Structure formats: structure tokens, C-alpha cells
Amino acid sequence: MAAKDSGAESKRSRRTGASPRSGQEPRSESPLSLERIVATAVELLDAEGLDGLKMRRLADRLGAGAMSLYWHVGNKEEVFDLALDSVLEYRGPAQADESDDWRGEVVHMLKDWRASMLRHPWSAALLPRRALGPNILNRLELLSRTLSGAGVADADLNVAIWSLWNYVIGATITRANFDLSEDDRAAAQQRLTALSQHYPTIERSRLLLDNDWDGAFRKGLDFLLDGLSPRR
Amino acid sequence: MAAKDSGAESKRSRRTGASPRSGQEPRSESPLSLERIVATAVELLDAEGLDGLKMRRLADRLGAGAMSLYWHVGNKEEVFDLALDSVLEYRGPAQADESDDWRGEVVHMLKDWRASMLRHPWSAALLPRRALGPNILNRLELLSRTLSGAGVADADLNVAIWSLWNYVIGATITRANFDLSEDDRAAAQQRLTALSQHYPTIERSRLLLDNDWDGAFRKGLDFLLDGLSPRR
DNA sequence: GAATTGACTCGTACAGTGTACGATTTATTC
DNA sequence: GAATAAATCGTACACTGTACGAGTCAATTC
Missing domain, CATH: 1.10.10.60 (Homeodomain-like)
Known part of the structure; x- marks a missing residue:
């Protein structure tokens, strides 16, 4: 597994160390960088x-x-x-490093991850296509270390990480794309009602009209972590 | 929640019922449709x-x-x-309708869903942007019915469905985009090794080089279903 | 100081893209 | 036949990413 490379390199080999800004005029506009x-x-x-x-x-x-x-x-x-x-930088949780609350740490990081992406809704769709930026690797490393320290067996570790990754990516992409205007929402509701005889169950449960994205994310994550928790 | 509408409608109000094909010549090329x-x-x-x-x-x-x-x-x-x-049509599982193996049914449908998308790798990235085609609604309806019949509480039903959705979407998008050439793969491995001092854990577990996508999908799905299973 | 170098900027040009518009061709109906 | 509708498509336009090469300006070397 790996991510694609852009292929092209910028010609500029190295940034000029300190901004020279020797002159007196601050340039019509600040310089490109x-x-x-x-x-x-x-x-x-x-x-x-x-x-x-x-x-x-x-x-x-x-x-x-x-x-x-x-x-x-x-x-x-x-x-x-x-x-x-x-857009994906992560500074660890507020408190000290050596917490024994592995589950809290995982949840904190993943919620922050999702929140970061939702602040920039284009980012979620982009992420799976080019996965290996340093900030993402950092998050994966942290996740890996935390789960490992929590007692997840080595044989299950990669599966656990990818499961969480999948869940977060899927949830965030979906959420980012369903963020609609009121008009869209009204039209969708109408369309769904018109089709309700074909889809009675999802109509009854109001699956597509449920608005509690944050709660659903959190609850589903709990379910997944329940499944992933190392059996004693 | 709803999916976006294309906005534009084709001008042709209705298909001509049966192909007219009154003439004798079968047309230089078959007609557009x-x-x-x-x-x-x-x-x-x-x-x-x-x-x-x-x-x-x-x-x-x-x-x-x-x-x-x-x-x-x-x-x-x-x-x-x-x-x-x-590309997303689903014809139910092979055997009869009235199985009591709800878990097998869910796994079958989700594996088929993923397989359908991987046969057309562009589809995964497209799906979350325009979610409400009839074939997708069918799958969600089936999922909903099966889980409900399995005893998932109404209050948890939507969360369960979205969790599975998220997992499948995330897994498939990721898989479809990490399908790389040998060259890419070699380059990625080299890059990762070069950075291994920063990411020792994921390097050790070979997270990014693990190739068993199908197995990982299946195992992670099992973990998730473990978490979702109605407690007795 | 003059000349040279290299970092950086950008105007022009080109080969594409989706699609608006309207002319044209073909099929259907009276 | 004539009139209408269904379907096709050539041309044109505005807009895209970016190749190319000419330009600017500061630092460095003689």
C-alpha cells in the first residue's frame, strides 16, 4: 500500500533562509512563498x-x-x-502523555480528525487519494501506538487501524457531501416520501432525515471500539 | 440528509416505447439511446x-x-x-429469502457491494457525492430490514446502518485508490523506510505494505458487527 | 563600477474542456 | 404530399492547466 506521488517537483531547490527584505519599501504585495x-x-x-x-x-x-x-x-x-x-496536523490531547485511558485517547484523536476535515470539507474527499502526508502518518503512528499499548494483539493491529480509518473516512466524506441547503433538503424529503412504498423501513426510521451526525459518529465509533477491544 | 440533484433534465420527455426500426437498413451505427x-x-x-x-x-x-x-x-x-x-444493482443472496442467518446476509450484501465497486474503481469515489440512486436505496432498505429483524433496537438502527455504510465506503475508496503499480509500490516502501525513525510502530507492523485487503475488510467487518450485535 | 549569475515573475500561446446555439437530417402524423 | 416532431451534430465560446521564453532585480565576482 502506498500513496501516489505528484510526480512533479518544484524547480526551486531550497527556500531562501531568512526573508531578505533588505529594501525599504515592503513591496507592492508581500512576496510569493x-x-x-x-x-x-x-x-x-x-x-x-x-x-x-x-x-x-x-x-x-x-x-x-x-x-x-x-x-x-x-x-x-x-x-x-x-x-x-x-489541514490535518494533530497536537495530542490536552493532558499528559501517559494516560491509561487508551479509549479516550483514540476517541479524542478521531473526533479531532473528523472535525479538522469538516472544517475544510474538500479535504475528506481528497485524503484517500493521496494518503501519506506526514501529518496523516503521525496520526496513524499515534493510533498504532495507543492500540498496541492497550493490548490489541499484533495480528489484529493493522485490521484495527484500517477499520478505524475506514470508519472515519467514510463518515466524514459522507457528512461533508450531505451538507445541503434547505431547498435540497426539502426536495429530498419529498422525493423520498414519494418512494416510501418501495423503501418502507428506511422511511420509517427516517434514516435519511436524521440530523444528529455528531452523535451518530460517536455512537458508531463506540460500537466499533467495542468490537475491537481486546478480549480479556 | 439527501443527495444532490443534477439540476439538468434531458429534453427528451419520454423514451419511444418499442424500438421503431421500421426501415430496412439497420442504420450505419446503432442509434443512440x-x-x-x-x-x-x-x-x-x-x-x-x-x-x-x-x-x-x-x-x-x-x-x-x-x-x-x-x-x-x-x-x-x-x-x-x-x-x-x-453499477450498484444488487440481487439478494443465492438461497431463499427467509434465512435466519442475519449476519451472513449482511456480510454477503456488503461484500458484494464492495466487490461491485472495486470492479469499477471510479464508483467508490463517486458514491458519497450522489447517494440516492434507487439501487443504493434498495441496499439500505435491505440492510435496515435485516438488522431490524435481527433484533437491533430501533434507537440503534440508524447508527448501525451508517456505521456499516461508513465502513464499506471508507474501505472501498481507500482500496480503490491504493491500487498501485509496482513502481509506485517500490517508491512508497523506500520512502517509508527512510522515515522509519519517525513512525516506528507502523513501520514495524508494515501497515502500509500489508496486501491482504479482502481479509482485512472481512475481519474489520466482523469486529464492527461484533460491536453492533444486539446484546442478549 | 561592470559583468555575471541565479532566483523569481509573468505575458503569451496552445491544446484541450463542457456545452449553448442553431442548422440540418430523419421519422411520424395528417 | 405537407407539417410537425425527434434526433443529430458542426461551429463557436469561454475557460482550463501549463509550456515556453522573455523579463526584473538582487547578490556575487571581477
Whole structure:
């Protein structure tokens, strides 16, 4: 298993150490930099979604020409990669490192993960396509260590990790994409009612109208962790 | 919760009932039809992936002009919707309807679901964006009925369904996107080894090199079902 | 100081993309 | 036949990512 590589490398071999800024004028606009490009890309993605990120528009927001971006970045895919990883950083739980509440730690990290992605709804759909940014590896490493310390057998460890991964990814992608306007919601309800004779059970349980995403995520995660808990 | 609507409707209000085919010549090429368009779109998607579906190329394969498609279809998104749902049909398990093996039934349906999507790897990424095709609703209805009949409490039913949904979607999207060439695989392994001091645990467990996707899917599903099983 | 180098910026151009529009061809109905 | 509807498709347009090469400007070397 592995993630794809963007293939292209930016030409700039190394960042110039400290900002030179020797002159007196602070430049008409602040100078381009990878950091600024990535931060602005995240803004643009948040505002306009995955399809809204266009190189020309990104350059506009940066007060630069479109082709200037290509000095710092190999191609558009690399912008996606960098934006994605920049959004997935995790600083551990608030309290000390040496907690014995492994379950609480797992839940905390996964809830934070989901929350981070929902703050940037384009990120969930992107993640499975390019999985190996350092921040994601960090989370997987932490998960791995915690479960291992909790007594999950080595033979079950990978399965456990992937199960949690699958659950979080699936839940978050689904949630991010079902975030609809009121109009969409009304139309959907109407459509479903029209079909209710074909789907009586999900109609009765109001599966598609249930709105408690956070609660459902939390409860389902509990079920999964129940199943994963090492049998004594 | 609801799925987005394509927005556009094809102009053709209704299919002509029976193929007229009154003439004697079978036409230079067979005539365009929604069915043929969708089937060819699936072929093209299978061959070239999500990005490979271009209206012009689809028309080429059909022996038609690009704009002819728009008589049958509102826009490109609608092609995606139709292709997706056409790939997700489910005919129940082989044996009789009235099995008391609810768990076997659930596993069968979910394995089949995953297999269907992996046969068309573009489908997994598409599904969460437009969830409400009739074939998907059928699967959810079946799932709902089976779990309910198995004794899952009404209060837990929606959570259980979404948990399984999340798991299947996450697993399948991940699997479909990690399907790499040998070169990619080698590159990834090398990269990971280079970073092994940062991620010792996942390196040791060979998390990212484990290849038994089917087994992992099955085992994780068992864990999840363990957690979901109604307590006696 | 002059010349050279390298980091960086960006205008122009090109080969695509989805699809609006309207003309055209073919089938159906009177 | 004539009139209408169903279906096809050529052309055109606005917009995309990015290749290419010319330009700017500061630091470095003589």
C-alpha cells in the first residue's frame, strides 16, 4: 500500500533562509512563498470547494501572475497535496502523555480528525487519494501506538487501524457531501416520501432525515471500539 | 440528509416505447439511446478512470457527434449519476429469502457491494457525492430490514446502518485508490523506510505494505458487527 | 563600477474542456 | 404530399492547466 506521488517537483531547490527584505519599501504585495500559496489555497478551497481552485484564481488572490505559482509548485496536484496535509496536523490531547485511558485517547484523536476535515470539507474527499502526508502518518503512528499499548494483539493491529480509518473516512466524506441547503433538503424529503412504498423501513426510521451526525459518529465509533477491544 | 440533484433534465420527455426500426437498413451505427450511452460510459470509465470520461470521447465510442449526447442527457454530471447507479444493482443472496442467518446476509450484501465497486474503481469515489440512486436505496432498505429483524433496537438502527455504510465506503475508496503499480509500490516502501525513525510502530507492523485487503475488510467487518450485535 | 549569475515573475500561446446555439437530417402524423 | 416532431451534430465560446521564453532585480565576482 502506498500513496501516489505528484510526480512533479518544484524547480526551486531550497527556500531562501531568512526573508531578505533588505529594501525599504515592503513591496507592492508581500512576496510569493510556498507558505502563502498553501494558506491561500486553503482559503480558496474553503470558499469555493474542490472545483473552485483554479490556478488563475489562486494567483489573483495572491496578487501574482498565474505562471508565477509554478516556480514554487510543480503543478496543480501538488497544491492539493500541500493544502490537504496542512489541514490535518494533530497536537495530542490536552493532558499528559501517559494516560491509561487508551479509549479516550483514540476517541479524542478521531473526533479531532473528523472535525479538522469538516472544517475544510474538500479535504475528506481528497485524503484517500493521496494518503501519506506526514501529518496523516503521525496520526496513524499515534493510533498504532495507543492500540498496541492497550493490548490489541499484533495480528489484529493493522485490521484495527484500517477499520478505524475506514470508519472515519467514510463518515466524514459522507457528512461533508450531505451538507445541503434547505431547498435540497426539502426536495429530498419529498422525493423520498414519494418512494416510501418501495423503501418502507428506511422511511420509517427516517434514516435519511436524521440530523444528529455528531452523535451518530460517536455512537458508531463506540460500537466499533467495542468490537475491537481486546478480549480479556 | 439527501443527495444532490443534477439540476439538468434531458429534453427528451419520454423514451419511444418499442424500438421503431421500421426501415430496412439497420442504420450505419446503432442509434443512440440512454442505455447505450450509460453502458458505454461505464466502459470508458473502467478503461480510463474518472478523468478519462470526456463527452467527446464518449461520443466517439458511440459513433456519434459530441452534441448528440445532450439530447439524451442533461449534462455530464448526469452521465456520472447514471453510470454509478447502473453499477450498484444488487440481487439478494443465492438461497431463499427467509434465512435466519442475519449476519451472513449482511456480510454477503456488503461484500458484494464492495466487490461491485472495486470492479469499477471510479464508483467508490463517486458514491458519497450522489447517494440516492434507487439501487443504493434498495441496499439500505435491505440492510435496515435485516438488522431490524435481527433484533437491533430501533434507537440503534440508524447508527448501525451508517456505521456499516461508513465502513464499506471508507474501505472501498481507500482500496480503490491504493491500487498501485509496482513502481509506485517500490517508491512508497523506500520512502517509508527512510522515515522509519519517525513512525516506528507502523513501520514495524508494515501497515502500509500489508496486501491482504479482502481479509482485512472481512475481519474489520466482523469486529464492527461484533460491536453492533444486539446484546442478549 | 561592470559583468555575471541565479532566483523569481509573468505575458503569451496552445491544446484541450463542457456545452449553448442553431442548422440540418430523419421519422411520424395528417 | 405537407407539417410537425425527434434526433443529430458542426461551429463557436469561454475557460482550463501549463509550456515556453522573455523579463526584473538582487547578490556575487571581477
